[in-house]
Amino acid sequence: METELYIGLMSGTSLDGSDCVLVEFAGQKSKLLHQLTDDYPEQLRHRLQDLIDARGHIRLEDIGSLHEQIAITYATVVGKVLAAAQVGTDRITAIGSHGQTVCHSPDSTPPFSLQLGNPSTLATLTGIVTVGDFRSADIALGGQGAPLVPAFHEWMFASPTAARVVINIGGIANITVLRPGQAVTGFDVGPGNTLMDGWASRNRGMPYDDNGTWAASGKVNAELLALLRADPYFGRMPPKSTGREHFHLDWLDGLIAQLDRAAEPEDVQATLAELTAIELGRAIESVAPEATTVGVCGGGALNQHLMSRLQQALPGRIVESTNAWGLAPEWVEATAFAWLARQRLLGQPGAIPSVTGASRAAVLGGVYVPVSDPI
Ligand SMILES: Nc1ncnc2c1ncn2[C@@H]1O[C@H](COP(=O)(O)OP(=O)(O)O)[C@@H](O)[C@H]1O
Ligand SMILES: [Mg+2]
Incomplete structure (x- = not known):
């Protein structure tokens, strides 16, 4: 049976860093090939903590630069996993990257859930198609956008x-x-x-x-x-x-x-x-x-x-x-995001309406293709 390799990246509310897994999928089976947790650099963690706790002055520049910094951190983690597993980027079908939630507000008007870690930057830095922004489609359909696992x-x-x-x-x-x-x-x-x-x-x-x-x-x-x-x-x-x-x-x-x-x-x-x-x-x-x-x-x-x-x-x-x-x-949650990226590329739903309350089962995530230099 044909096998495909995906990478899953998860940074949760614990703000402990990112979990990264390399997963092989074959039909209805999956196998965890490699896994790594990379703690956020201390300074990044503090900046995030300040942003989330709304301490000090939040500047738009901080949000924008954290969006990029986190993507750069993720690209490093992906590189470490691929090097350790001795797998080339060309063998990876896609990365599923949840991003770092900085505000989850599904019950506000309008509802939203905001994750940082620019998937476009991650795709370009790694050269791997990246699926990100997993929660928005479910929220757009009236759901909580969570839980997605x-x-x-x-x-x-x-x-x-x-x-x-x-x-x-x-x-x-x-x-x-x-x-x-x-x-x-x-x-x-x-x-x-x-x-x-x-x-x-x-x-x-x-x-x-x-x-x-x-x-x-x-x-x-x-x-x-x-x-x-x-x-x-x-x-x-x-x-x-x-x-x-x-x-x-x-x-x-x-x-x-x-x-x-x-x-x-x-x-x-x-x-x-x-x-x-x-x-x-x-x-x-x-x-x-x-x-x-x-x-x-x-x-x-x-x-x-x-x-x-x-x-x-x-x-x-x-x-x-x-x-x-x-x-x-x-490794369950990071593996779930590798699987959700696969669902996205297969055009299959990733959210369950009886869980999130959405009006129907959404195909989750946006697909970000690496930008290559013009020839
Ligand atoms: N050995 C341990 N003893 C107690 N708690 C632990 C241990 N290892 C991990 N944890 C807890 O798990 C948290 C990280 O869990 P994780 O599933 O990564 O959460 P999140 O998805 O929110 O990042 C840590 O912040 C810590 O509270
Ligand atoms: Mg964690």
Whole structure:
């Protein structure tokens, strides 16, 4: 069978950098050939963080230059993966590049979701056709433009006989419900790692709470947990999606300020882990009571403490890393964007209306062809 190579590039709300995968597709099968995470250069990460948190003065020049800087960073990562895999650019059909979300606002008027990382620049720097701007078409059709990974989850993980749930814990956590013979459903449940990362960074100077060790040293603060869970987002009916615009440290600070007694930092961290686990558990209990196995992907699957809280929140179900389902958790999302690029070139939909709420299934993304010098 004919095989095709694609590259997938994903930078999520965690702002940790970019995940890049080289994937071989053959019909209904895929094989991960190479993978790499490249952290954003420190300065780029700070500029992005400032832009997203709207700290200081946002200048249009900053947005424009970050759009290019990120594309240049991506081109470097792609080069590293191809060199390591010893594969020439001419063998790659296309890159699927999600870009870096700086504002996701599907419920505003008009709705939008803005990603940086100019796909045209990336195409030209790499010499590879690049598919980018994946969210706009779904939003134009009235959808949330998110989550976009469920179609790939279905393709990759669906079982013909049993209902399954996929949990993706990136900066934000989302679920996909796969039932044999039924339309896929799914939505953003709420914060995944983003608040834990922010709190760990502010209090301990670490980018994330490795393995959840710090959270595990604290005690859940029931009063704070109740305040966090009272946020209206959790009670909203799907379709719904969210981001750092809603769940950020100022939001957390506002609720901590309402506590009767000051909370210890490690107890806040324990409570944030609990929030992620409990809200995922509640969402799955309500929308997929029959699913006995739950596969977890995203960086959160590497957090042992979070995984054990999640198992507690889903009694009687098997909660396992997607490793057990054939794809390591940290590469699922980047592989999804390689697959979405392939869907685009095949003219096949990448979004699922029962997930995003769009009026129909959109073919996602724009195709950017490398600009070559005139001869
Ligand atoms: N060993 C680990 N222990 C705890 N958390 C981890 C570990 N590895 C990754 N993570 C978490 O996963 C996040 C990155 O997950 P990722 O799926 O890349 O999210 P995003 O798609 O939002 O970038 C990190 O910011 C961190 O919170
Ligand atoms: Mg990431």
